[in-house]
Ligand SMILES: Nc1ncnc2c1ncn2[C@@H]1O[C@H](COP(=O)(O)OP(=O)(O)O)[C@@H](O)[C@H]1O
């Protein structure tokens with residue numbers, strides 16, 4: 166059965182793939198930040214897992230991380246990896262980590278509260294910080310950016326050879342990187358006016374002692390972090406975003422949009438992975454609904470060839486069960502890379 170699945174899908178794969186996943190990785194030997202994006206349910210978590218297992222098997226210290234509030238790595242690996250980087254059983258060199266989103270959000274809130282309190286004191290405004298903190302943090306965009314910050318922190322800590330992120334923070338990467346030029350200019354302006362204010366204050370005071378300015382320190386730190394994140398995330402030698410689709414209308418439309426955005430922002434697109442392809446050769450003796458599905462998939466596979474010409478890296482079959490545990494991830498990894 167498994168062989169039959171593979172054989173039929175292999176022919177499709179030969180037709181669609183010019184530079185394979187393996188070819189792409191050997192052409193990008195310095196790749197360190199690997200992301201999977203796409204519509205919900207297309208197989209991002211499974212493919213991130215299979216890729217991470219494969220990279221670890223190749224001898225690279227690998228972290229498989231999820232910044233998604235709805236975690237699925239523990240389920241995928243049959244092992245609790247919540248809250249801290251945990252060695253994956255059966256795969257030397259691989260750790261997995263579901264980031265505790267609630268903890269990350271609370272920490273960001275605390276930091277914002279400190280800054281707001283400092284600023285209110287600095288500006289001599291006698292209001293409680295709470296309202297401002299609520300206003301700044303009670304929205305979904307805040308949670309998203311707290312998660313994004315978390316991901317960037319992991320990247321900066323630099324403890325692994327390669328990082329595979331389950332679920333690309335697509336909207337965020339786009340927003341943050343799109344905004345980073347604006348942030349840069351804005352921070353530049355703020356810094357300049359604060360420097361002027363500070364030198365005025367210094368020239369008016371008798372003591373020439375330079376004051377610590379926490380807001381300025383924060384702005385400089387923020388600007389540098391964004392610049393660094395941008396540098397890493399836009400470097401095609403180090404970063405690649407892969408987009409996963411099924412041979413179906415909606416998932417294709419979703420990744421086409423993502424690829425357009427990413428290309429516009431100079432974020433490196435590694436390519437497209439087509440998942441869930443039913444073996445066409447198994448069609449004859451199958452019930453009618455399966456044959457109809459195969460026919461439908463053939464149409465969308467044609468679309469994929471036309472729209473992502475040269476960018477398809479792998480075609481994976483629809484397996485006869487969910488993909489869970491290291492053994493199945495090795496199998497999916499072989500379909501992805503070999
Ligand atoms: N090629 C495949 N064959 C069979 N089941 C698959 C395949 N790819 C993914 N799945 C299953 O489909 C479900 C969704 O996959 P998942 O990786 O969680 O998607 P996403 O992370 O994009 O939401 C999971 O139950 C997974 O085991």
Ligand SMILES: [Mg+2]
Pocket residue numbers: 209210211237331332
């Ligand atoms: Mg997922």
